[in-house]
Amino acid sequence: MKRQTLMVLMMVMLCGVGSFAADPFEFIPNQRPAGEPLAKLPGGIPSTEGKVTLFADYARAVKGQDVDVYLINRSDRDIVLGSQDGDVYLKLETRKEDGSWVRVQPHAFSWCGNSYGRMKVKKDCFCKINGHQPKEGKPATIRFRLYMQGRLDLATDAGEGLVSEKEAEQAATDVLAVEKGSFEFVRDIATGARTIVNTMDHNKDMQEIAIMALGSGRFPKEKVEPLLDEIGRRFPGKLADVTYARSRLIEKDLKK
Structure with a gap:
């Protein structure tokens, strides 16, 4: 195995991303906290008591600009997200004709182990994440989904947005x-x-x-x-x- 690839795979294991993702509900001390109290959640953003939810605010989105996506932790414990340079692997998807969803936002992994870390979202808190939108693209039905977060398999509601054909090809x-x-x-x-x-x-x-x-x-x-x-x-x-x-x-x- 090439030395560079092996180094990246080892960092993936250590940092808890990919197939080695850590339990997002596992307590890990000294993680960087993120998010704000639920009292600061903007009006009209729904959440479910006792659960971790993901909501895309399409109503306030501007065409060609990122969509505000809210990760809301109303579970009974803190959660820990794997991240890369601040990216928690929230990816744009589009719905195909058969009703299934496909990722259309590509991802570039970093060769540097220092890029990988974890972010803690405390219970009864939320954090706002940028949901990617290309500057130009074709109108489509879209959603956003968290990747590489172990058991925390979450996707937003569906809405209307843009999909770049070039980015979709890269993502494939x-x-x-x-x-x-x-x-x-x-x-x-x-x-x-x-x-x-x-x-x-x-x-x-x-x-x-x-x-x-x-x-x-x-x-x-x-x-x-x-x-x-x-x-x-x-x-x-x-x-x-x-x-x-x-x-x-x-x-x-x-x-x-």
């Missing part, structure tokens, strides 16, 4: 697309049946990224293990990546 081939992609998508890249080009950051070996994703624990072991055997046989240069993916699977089993 970035590292996050592989990290969160379907088994078939990841399998095809890991086995070389499909090639994609990531233009967003320093991670250029997408086969390597896909092999790491196979070790994430997201997919059934009975599908992954024979596939890793096949990749190891066909691509001797990827044996180190295959070994590391296997070690991740073993680590997941030990934690069960």
